[in-house]
Amino acid sequence: MINEDSVIPKGFLISSAEAAIKKPGRNDMTLIYSTVRAQAAGVFTNNTVKAAPVIVDMERIAKGYGRAVFINSGNANACTGKKGMADVLKISAALAKLLKIPETDVFVSSTGVIGTPLPMDRIIPKIPELAQNLGKSTLLDAAQAIMTTDTFPKLISTELKFGKAQSTLSAIAKGSGMISPSMATMLSCAITDVAITTDAIKEALSASVNESFNSITVDGQMSTNDTVIVFANGLAGNKTIEKGTKEFKSFQKYLTETFSRLSDMIVRDGEGATKFITVEVTGAHTTETGKVVARAIADSSLVKTAIYGQDANWGRIMAAMGASNIQFDPYKVDISFNKVKVVRKGLSTNNDTAATEVLKKKEILISVNLNMGENSAKIRTCDLTEEYIKINAEYRT
């Protein structure tokens, strides 16, 4: 059902342009436009320090619809004060004028360096190009324009069918550092031609983000700019999907799968990552406590470096769990690496040699059974390597 061809849903047009925001030589702005008004929903960072575009978008999305999403990379427009807010309004006003739509139908997302004002002298002259070239870019072009330290573009398209109506759900995302649960992700934008009510799309978004972007971590660092926006313009011609229906469940499943695939791509592209790690905690009292334990493991620099070193050092997993403030009995815990049990009832099974062997794989499953209850949680993360340090020590140079 899911394929990664670059399919643009009906009624959406995309353009991209180069404003040399951080440096020249690549497109760093994209515009995603719906020819008709689209139902819209968004999820944004919980960070107290919110970038200017996040503040504007949060207000604008409340009305439940929109027409255009502008995204730039290279500069986050965060910690930029009144000028930052004014710049967002200038960009959306310029686009609104050219597209002949209300300013409040334009959403703006930015990603990149914090604390430096947007180079408006380079951005504003390129706005007409973005408006004129609508339809000339692919989904891949858009995904490429929003990359920062990403090493590959992240996009996905799914063909859906509701009744006889053929429809498409496509999404792009960026992000490989400052990725942590309890927020959306750096940036993602999903577009679909499905007809769906605003209430339904809001609910579907919230549930799907929880299971996808909120269940990954690269470095435990919450960003100032995290934004996920969904547009649904209804041009597929299906019967409008309402909450609580079979069609709603189906749509929510697709949206969750789309975001999960993008989340996985973000983790796989985690800065400097060499391993894709799934931390699965079972036997928890509640899903929430399971998730706290899973995050404590996934965010532990000692666990991440051990996996990088292909060392079945489960003691670091126990120490990270014990520091999570969740009550459990260490002598009930079972731990496996890729199904090789290394801890049974809190004690070593002396399987370190076999475990070290499976840690040579690229995909690592850390399974922890607390044996305390019936609930479970999963977090996906990557290892911590010298390359992460290098990327982040040299980020602005």
Next chain:
Amino acid sequence: MINEDSVIPKGFLISSAEAAIKKPGRNDMTLIYSTVRAQAAGVFTNNTVKAAPVIVDMERIAKGYGRAVFINSGNANACTGKKGMADVLKISAALAKLLKIPETDVFVSSTGVIGTPLPMDRIIPKIPELAQNLGKSTLLDAAQAIMTTDTFPKLISTELKFGKAQSTLSAIAKGSGMISPSMATMLSCAITDVAITTDAIKEALSASVNESFNSITVDGQMSTNDTVIVFANGLAGNKTIEKGTKEFKSFQKYLTETFSRLSDMIVRDGEGATKFITVEVTGAHTTETGKVVARAIADSSLVKTAIYGQDANWGRIMAAMGASNIQFDPYKVDISFNKVKVVRKGLSTNNDTAATEVLKKKEILISVNLNMGENSAKIRTCDLTEEYIKINAEYRT
């Protein structure tokens, strides 16, 4: 007043021995013994997963006195179940018998790899050597025997005077990874010949740990074995110090200074560290909220890699603060690096060039003023480098 000569307080004897616990070629056990009963107090890890020696010591310290502290490196005796507990009791029983003291007067501390039982076949035969050689080792020998990934031994001695009585306060510590606030530290043992009540030494220990070992972080990872034990045997002959007196305040000050110096050494020896960073948060509503903000900054892998890269990327400081769950107004915040102001009222001062220059220093002071209240907090930490990854990826090999 403080000097780093290896002075052993009156009535204390030290020995050390090699049991090749992790590998041969160095002393990895030490015994610190008081010829008379000493008042004793301890602070231990908050981790749910507590090593066997921690569980035993916590019980034994409750009575408020002791005679001997045994410490080994190379193996943490954590996650080792009933055998781990039995091993602690065997070690303390063997020592008690040779030293002719009650078993419960012996404290045991261990540091090193988690999850592997102690090599008792190598430790037990060396116990008589430890007992026989009491008095033959220096404080430096003891500090060296407890090192794991430490690159230098950590010890300090201070000459104190109470009335006409000349006395000494000496301490050793180890630890350069798995160091985080909200716990003691990996291991520290302080000995003094001062006469002081058990209540007074308990209170002095608690206050001084809070300002020293609980105010540092290397990697935000809480250990299973953190232990600080203080012995005061009273042989200095001063009038016994009681709580609330001038002498008590003075003693507490010395203890805090001793532990602060050791904490600083631990941070300076942070795994792979190239910079010593002090994060100072002022203008906080309460000391506690200030400390939470300071920790959020100090534990941010993005802040730590920026400092390593000598990049005045204050946006990462703002993002880390905003993720701390403490309420503040981003546009009231001032930030300086070594007194060079980079943020005034939440906005860039465009001083990045000057700030980048001061970041070339080894000692970095990050000053953050929230401008919200009258309280402040300080956390000391180090940068995050490729060497940290290397050390921790290869720890058990």
